[in-house]
Structure formats: C-alpha cells, structure tokens
C-alpha cells in the first residue's frame with residue numbers, strides 16, 4: 001500500500017484528494033485512456049484513496065496490448081522464416097501470438113533485437129547491408145513521429161534493407177468506439193498527456209460536443225492524475241462537458257506541428273483492428289504508397305491465416321471499461337503475467353497486469369467487485 | 371512504452387549533411403542520443419522531453435527535474451530507456 005506521504009508533493013496531493021472528496025456528491029465512472037496512467041493509478045495506490053463514488057475504469061490505451069494477433073504472427077514469421085533482423089521495443093516480445101511469442105522465437109535462435117529507439121534500427125540496417133532489417137513499429141500518436149522518422153532517415157540514406165511493420169493506433173477514435181458501445185456507462189475521460197504533446201487538444205472538441213462528456217487532458221504522475229480527476233469531477237458535478245487541459249506545462253493547443261508533419265509525411269489514417277476489440281474506423285496509421293518500399297507488409301507479402309483470439313479472455317470488456325480484471329474468471333489463475341491468455345496481462349501498462357502486480361494495493365476493490 | 375522522459379542536452383551534432391540535428395542527452399547521468407528534428411529551437415543546456423529517441427518538446431528545467439526524479443523513484447527510467455541490463459552506478463541527478 002502506498003501512502004500520500006511517499007509522494008513527491010504530498011501536500012498538493014492531499015489538497016487535490018480533499019477537493020475530490022468535497023466535490024463529489026454521487027457516483028461517477030471515469031475512464032483513463034492511457035495505459036501509462038492505468039499503471040500509475042494502480043502502482044501509486046490512487047484507486048484506493050479515491051472516494052468510493054469514483055469508479056475509475058481502464059481504457060484500451062496500451063499499444064502493446066491492442067496490437068492484433070496476426071501482426072505478432074507476422075513478426076514471428078519474418079523472424080523465423082525470412083531470416084530478417086527483427087527489431088522491437090522490449091514490451092512486445094512477451095506478447096503471445098497465436099502459437100508463439102517473439103521471445104520464444106528469439107530463444108530458438110532468431111535474430112531479434114530489443115531497441116530503445118527505431119532510429120537505432122536504421123543504424124543496424126546501415127551496418128548490415130546484406131540483411132533485411134524490420135522494425136516492429138507499434139504505438140499511439142506519441143510514438144508515431146519516431147517511427148515515421150526512422151522511415152524518413154532510411155529514405156535519406158537510400159537504404160534498401162529497412163522496413164517497418166506498422167501497428168499504430170489513435171486515441172480519439174478509441175474514445176468514440178468506447179462511447180458507442182451500448183454497454184458503456186462512462187461519463188468522462190482522462191485523455192493521455194503525451195499523446196496531446198504531439199497532437200494538441202483540438203481533436204477532443206468534437207467528441208465532447210457529440211457525446212457530452214468531459215475530457216480532461218492529464219499527465220501521469222500522482223499529483224497530475226489527482227488534479228485531472230478533480231477537474232473532471234467538478235465538471236461532472238456542475239453538469240458541464242468541456243475539454244480541459246491539466247497538463248498545460250507539456251501540452252499546447254496545437255501540439256507539436258513538426259511532429260504531426262512527420263507523421264503525415266509517412267503515414268495515412270486507415271481503419272484498424274484492435275486486439276480484443278474490433279475494427280475501429282479510421283483508428284490507425286499505415287505507411288503511405290509513397291514509402292511502400294519501407295513497409296514490411298508490402299515488401300514481404302506475408303500470407304498467414306488470421307488466428308482467432310482466445311475465447312476465454314474478456315479483454316474487450318476490460319478495455320471498454322465494462323468489466324474490471326478481477327471480474328475475469330481467469331485472472332490470476334489460468335492467466336498470469338508469466339503465462340498470459342490475453343494481451344492486457346502482458347504489458348505492465350495493460351490493466352490486467354497492473355492489477356496483478358499491485359493487487360495488494362487494490363484489495364479493497366477486489367471486495368467490491370468479486 | 372509510452373512514457374517520455376526529460377533530459378538535458380549536452381551536445382549537438384549534425385547528420386545527413388547538416389540536415390538533421392542529433393543531440394547527446396543526459397538522463398540523470400545516462401547519456402543517450404536523441405533526434406532534435408521535432409524541436410528546431412532546442413539548444414545545448416535546454417531540457418527536452420524525449421520519447422524513444424526523439425525529442426518531442428522543450429521543457430522547463432524545474433519541471434524536468436521534478437518529473438525525472440519521480441520517474442527514477444518509480445523505477446520507470448530504467449524500464450523506459452531499456453537499460454536495466456547494463457545500468458551504470460546510480461548517480462545523483464545533478465545536471
């Protein structure tokens with residue numbers, strides 16, 4: 001259990017918490033979209049500190065979790081059969097594909113490298129002109145500029161052996177999909193701060209207009225989250241629905257236009273399947289025709305059958321905020337981080353894994369929901 | 371993997387015939403390379419928010435230090451920079 005006194009600014013945190021307690025008069029359900037925020041809320045014990053009227057539900061904001069099964073199978077195939085150097089962010093390696101994870105393939109001798117940045121993958125391609133290098137480019141809007149930039153660099157260098165396996169998802173269409181679900185009972189959203197550092201805040205106005213829900217752009221530290229929740233509760237209690245920016249020290253209204261230009265240089269918006277959910281219209285990025293030679297999907301033309309999701313996993317309901325991890329019959333029994341049945345148990349930013357690792361901090365919730 | 375971490379620009383060099391600026395950025399003593407293409411205004415000594423090797427905004431020094439300290443306490447810096455396997459001795463965050 002974490003205590004307020006352990007926070008970097010306990011007095012401020014306490015003030016926000018008291019503010020929430022004083023403002024709230026009835027139950028509210030708020031979704032944080034970003035997996036980093038889920039992780040922080042659980043790890044810092046915030047879920048326990050909030051008044052019981054506030055029900056935080058955890059959205060689909062973990063790009064590792066929502067990467068479709070068939071893309072993982074494709075990455076596995078490229079590493080195993082095509083003898084490519086497959087580069088990836090570390091989190092992707094343990095995610096189960098339909099048969100294997102990349103970690104298992106690596107253990108069997110495939111050349112899989114964990115990188116901090118896609119720009120390192122371009123260097124690897126430059127150093128290995130006789131090998132094909134593929135970067136597994138997953139991410140939300142925050143990561144898209146870096147992944148796009150790797151393509152721009154490879155293009156400038158005239159590389160013929162670099163491509164990306166793009167798995168990009170976008171936040172605003174996910175909010176739309178969550179709200180359109182009949183079972184959804186979400187009344188407000190915390191939007192992801194770092195996504196907005198890139199994209200700005202304008203995309204959220206039409207959502208607020210259409211669904212009449214407050215959207216508060218929020219950072220990921222405890223004091224940020226508490227302040228964001230306070231701003232949300234105040235709007236809800238007053239019956240307002242506005243876009244507000246808690247994270248203004250990092251987020252400007254227009255975002256970072258240069259980063260946006262880089263994204264749109266390389267990517268175009270397309271429909272996209274989210275693992276555990278469904279195809280969400282205009283919710284992802286794919287490589288543009290102009291850069292087709294850097295698109296691993298076109299370059300290798302991998303045709304593998306689409307495997308079905310594990311039927312025992314209720315990830316879709318978890319990611320739409322309809323159920324909590326404790327309500328999944330497999331949670332902590334058949335499904336654990338060492339042996340995940342579904343994606344939200346894999347990445348530390350997935351809701352199931354966060355609940356599993358820090359379950360000591362949320363036992364109160366267990367009593368409520370089991 | 372979606373966190374961005376603030377660090378201080380130690381030096382800047384150009385690549386691709388001066389087209390691209392790359393910086394050495396210090397994250398509490400751990401030096402990593404980052405592209406400055408998205409933040410053309412950034413200069414040596416500035417603090418930038420870096421995500422997977424790309425600086426995405428210039429940030430205030432006080433704010434950068436606070437955020438870095440929080441991330442380090444939570445053990446998120448190592449995880450995010452992917453350096454837990456070859457981490458040098460922990461240093462005080464002085465720069």
Ligand code: SF4
Nearest residue numbers: 313314328335342352
């Ligand atoms: S606990 Fe496991 S099986 Fe259940 S929803 Fe989470 S990932 Fe799926």
